[in-house]
Amino acid sequence: MTTKTNxxxxxxxxxxxxxxxxxxxRHYGKGLRESNLEVIRKFDLTIHEGEIVAVVGASGSGKSLLANAILGILPDHAVMKGTLNYKGEALSHKKLLALRGKEISLIPQSVNALDPLMKTGKQVQTVIKEKNKREIQNAIFRKVGLAEETGDRYPFELSGGMTRRVIAATAMVSGAQLIIADEPTPGLDPAALHETINFMKQLAKDxxxxxxxTHDIETAIQVADKVAVFYAGQTVEIAHANDFSGKGEKLRHPYTKALWNALPQNEFTPIDGTQPFAYEATEGCIFQPRCPISTDICRQKQPAFHSVEGGEVRCFHA
Incomplete structure (x- = not known):
């Protein structure tokens, strides 16, 4: 396992x-009756300066919607409840507009995020506030392993790995304090994956x-300090990356343990059943229908999120 620094x-x-x-x-059904479709419920997470927190969950669990909520790019019929603070202040829609692209930035999954009609150097320079934009852009390119002449090329002239470095460089010079990296690693070869992980660590070091x-636990534990496990729109556990070892003895939630032991290098044990959507949640524990250790209380009551042995978990039996 990779050693964490700083x-x-x-x-x-x-x-x-x-x-x-x-x-x-909010949506309308038959007879124009208004109802609410809940896609994320009772989600908990904190991120400090210099810290990487991975949000791990299956497709459809609500991970990207969470990112959109923090970035303030949800449609008008979206309704947010609960606490969403940045530096101790509530993230109102007005504040999100002021922070997005400045103090809060996105590293998208797609390498097509760059403007195809603008040279890459100019694209990085657009987010630099200082006057010596070209010098700063060249310096950051050298830092991420790009030759200076890369700045004179258009995105279509770059490889996928070079494009990801340009996107990372843009985030590094943007002045943003909070970076949201939305599934930046699927389909990468080992070398490109290693580069991306190093970029994330460099951003945290800064x-x-x-x-x-991500949906990839293996990548999550290589890059992150903590891993927040997302299930049906809900945080079920926040564990330290080094808790993912052995047969998952240090993990607290049955779902997290099942995910870990389902990996080929572990027991390769499948998880029975399928993940429900958040709006299909019952009164009890969201994982209860698939849980091998559930009891009556799991069917009757929603477990609170609480601390257990250095981590946090939503389970009566942790």
Whole structure:
């Protein structure tokens, strides 16, 4: 497992604080009856400066919707509830507009995020506030392993790995304190994956707080300090990356343990059943229908999010 550097627990105020957060969409059914479709419920997460927190979950669990909520790019019929704070202040829609692209930035999954009609150097320079834009852009290119002449090329002239470096360089010079990386690694070959992981660590080393969204546990534990496990729109566990070892003895939630042991290098044990959508949640534990250790209380009551042995979990039996 990769050794972590410069990213220890902080006692300072969180850069990002998400507490008991829910996201609903108003929609109309038969007879124009209005109802709410809940896609994220009771989500909890904190990110400090210099810290990488991976949000791991299956497709459809609500990970990208969470990113959109933090970036303030949800449609008008979206309704947010709970706490969503940046540097201790509520992220109102007005504040999100002021921070997006400045203090809060996105590293998208797609390498097509760059403007195809603008040279890459100019694209990086557009987010630099200082006057010596070209010098700063060249310096950051050298830092991420790009030759200076790369700045005179258009995106179609770059390889996929070079494009990702340009996107990372843009985030590094943007001045943003909070970086949201939305599934930046699927389909990468081992060399490109290694590069991307190093970019994330460099951003954290420079004091950025990073939310690393992925469905890949193996990548998550290589890059992150903590891993927030997302299930049906809900945080079920936040564990330290080094808790993912052995047969998952240090993990707290049955779903997290099942995910870990389902990997080929572990027991390769499948998880029975399928993940429900958040709006299909019952009164009890969201994982209860698939859980091998559930009891009556799991069917009757929603477990609270609480601390257990250095991590946080939503389970009665942890």
């Amino acid at each position: 990213r220890k627990e902080s006692v300072q105020e969180p850069l990002l604080e998400v507490e008991n957060f829910s996201l609903l969409f 004091g950025k707080g990073i939310m690393f969204i």
